[in-house]
Amino acid sequence: MAVTDKIYFPGLNGIRFIAAFSVIIHHVEQTKYFANLPNVWGKNVFIDSLGHRGVSLFFTLSGFLITYLLLAEIEKTGTVNVVKFYIRRTLRIWPLYYFVVLFTFFVLPFFITLPGISGEHYTGFYVKLFLYLVLLPNIARQMFGNSLVLGSNQAWSVGIEEQFYAFWPWLIRWFRNHILKFLVAFIVLKTFVSVVLIWTIQHFSDASWIRYVDFANTAWRFLQIEQMAVGAVGAYFLFKGMRHVMKLVYHPIVMWGAFLAIVGSLMVHVSFLGFSILEAIAYTIAILNISTNPLCPVKLNASWLQKMGDISYGIYMYHTICLAIVIRLLMGVNMHNTSWVGFNVLMYTVPGVLTLLVSWLSYRYFELWFINLKKRFMVVKSATLKNEEFDR
Template sequence: MKIKKNIFFGGLNELRAIAALSVILHHIELFKHRDQLGSLFDYKYTQYFIEHLGKNGVFLFFVLSGFLITYLLLSEKEKNRTVYLKKFYLRRIFRIWPLYYIIIFISFIIIPVLVFYSPLFSITPSYYRMIKDASNYDLKSFLLYFMFLPNFALKAGKVVVGATQSWSVGVEEQFYIVWPIIVSFFKRKTMLLIFLSILIVFAIINLQFSNSLIGKIVTIIPFEFMAIGALGGYFYFKKADKFTQYTKSNTLYIIVLMLIAILISVPVFKLYIQNIILGFVFLLLILITINSSNKVVLRSRSFSFLGTISYGIYMYHPLIMFLIFPVFYKLLTFYNNIFVFNIGVLMFIPGITILVSYGSYRYIEKKFINIKDSKFKTL
């Protein structure tokens, strides 16, 4: 197979943007629900949608990561006859670690100091209780977050305001440790068997042994969604032309969007089974989206821009919520108008998050991305 010098899949940034914005909406409504401010959680017809919207956005990220990393690793192995593990890990470090540790510093140091010195933040009860709980900031909690194990920290009940969203980044980093080793040391048929085995074994454990020790561990590291993406990346690498032929159908794209709309809005199957089905539908969406022959898929400069800074959007938005909600609590008390309150938080939290994320990307993250691309590129 002939490997292109530069691999770029159009449309993926748009999907990243949608996933990140979905997480923001979920967290805003979750916060309002906790503080009893009239949330979409509280309405029968929106409860399922909003309750699972955040994780569905993360599952889209996971499937996309599984697809893209697998395809890129296979391309690297085809071109160079090996996977340069050191360069792979350094690329991930330069892209992920700087922003991650900025968030950890803000969450463990800046936010508690602000709460200690300013009475303003005491008027948001759900955040205030979590921050005042010293057990969330003990040595165990710090080490788990610091060592890229925030998913294990959350399982242990360590809820650190501003950093809880990093659980999925921890899962991604754990995935990045394992996947290049699989692709590097195993032949294609063997690695395909491994991807299938991970998906099947994780699914069986979740469905039959969820209360066991292994079941609890498996729920912390949901690699089955990466495995779904990896299967897509594997077969797309082998049969890109056939996938391009079959995914250019506008009808198929509409059907996939309708399936996603149903699966994220209403419970049809047992939750875990529905999530797995949704994972495969997300994979179909990805395969259709990257097909430049399909003229109806989402292509938007605005969404592409948001996708470029989506890591920042995902990581900074809890901090912005922490800062913005007390201000609008004050306004709500003053004006006693829940409509103005809702419009305000739905405009200002995403808006300020995007501005902060852009500044972070341009003045901080981009410096490390340039090092990553100039020193550790393999394709």
């Protein structure tokens, strides 16, 4: 596929917003759980699945878009400029990530406390802080469980994406002449290691060292890089213009099958080895249809969705802070005891509105400066709006 002046995929911003919004709904119930209030977190399959599916959608979408841009860069220049890649990712991810981390570690606890969570803030404080600062919040989450950092526990998935970005441009550059074989081998290897870890746990359950294997297995399972690799396979098929594959992806049965599978996965609890790969395949089919199939009836390129997608990173990073603030205020006026219906209505509306406002202000007056600086290090230009000059 020839590299044009600007790469644009309609609908991707809408997908980003849907993924971010689904996580908010999940965390409303989780925040009530941590605050020792009546909730359905862990009890309602739909609420429980919504957040997990949203994060998986983020992972798949990241693998798709990043790999497509890397393939375009290889076609344009013959290689991948890894230094510029790191600079672009740093300028987009780090400013907001570190702002939220430092705010939630050192500022938020002095203003907001919640029963059941704030008391654990200083448990392993310096270890958690170190892991967050070196972009390993997923390890902190696993090590400390419910000893959370109020307002930034969701950063675990950002850490995984950053760990993915650390090695992915190198691998794409090294295997640029055998991309598809590499991607398939990568997914197989990730699954094989999972099988070995699970087998070891099952057959050596009484060994004194098995707790370390169990820790590694959990960390490996949450490191959902196989979903990013599946998204990358979709990017490869699209970029290489493999018509027979894309014709299959666009077939109504396949397209609607993917959409129904995504909806169905929200209604039942599914957990088995390989499910994350099947889930990512469904997401990749949906992403390809929404963004590249003109006959796809699902359109996510409305102007308001584009704007929401622009601030989706902020939505994801700020929403737990906003949830904590709102639930503390409502509990402060005893709303949870005087009007449980009113309390829940406000919990499902006010944090969302506050999150959108804070995210827009952050994007407009903080993140945008770094995004504009990122332009200097672009090798291939991409955009979230058709008439936009550069990637936002």
